[in-house]
Amino acid sequence: MGAYDAELGAAVERAQQGDDEGFAVAYRLVQPGLVGYVRGLVGDEAEDVASDAWLDIARDLGRFRGDGAGFRGWTATIARHRALDHLRRQKRRPRTSALEAGMLELPGGNDTATAVLEKLSTEQALELIGSLPREQAEAVLLRVVVGLDGPASARVLGKRPGAVRTAVYRGLKGLAGKLGRTGVNGALPEAQHTPKDEA
Secondary structure, three states: OHHHHHHHHHHHHHHHOOOHHHHHHHHHHHHHHHHHHHHHHHHHHHHHHHHHHHHHHHHHHHHOOOOHHHHHHHHHHHHHHHHHHHHHHHOOOOOOOOOOOOHHHOOOOOOHHHHHHHOOOHHHHHHHHHHOOHHHHHHHHHHHHHOOOHHHHHHHHOOOHHHHHHHHHHHHHHHHHHOOOOOOOOOOHHHOOOOOOOO
16 A cells, blocks of 8 residues: 555645645545445445544644555544444444445455455455454454554554454454355464454
């Protein structure tokens, strides 16, 4: 995601200087993954919740400090807060449900998540991710759909990085198992083995 994050970082920097085109580029680069992540939390209301998140993002953009990867994490945190606010208003728990078609085709490296999801149709992926426990599903969504690394995912979720590594590992292992495979080639950097004493 290096080139992607470099382009995103440059667009955010321009947007912070008042360049509308810079903001449009940042939006275009981040929105698909952000909506996919939010859809995993709130379902069909994802577009509305993401719109609320973008209002906050635009309002607070001048306070953001960081690069493209940091911006993805920052926007995911804001979107998560808006999604949880929405769910509190709706008095229901977060759920992992249908992701937008194409969300799983975002750029990424050769890792366990990519290898597992490449074997699935979109419909199968949606069903399988939805069958994971909520914590695992959300961690997998952040890693695969939003493209965050382990520490950034941990910051979004307000958990220790080890706990997120464990959730991602277990979620991907569960997905691989549901595919009837004994293993998947390639591994996430933080998920090459079962982390110890993380929970």
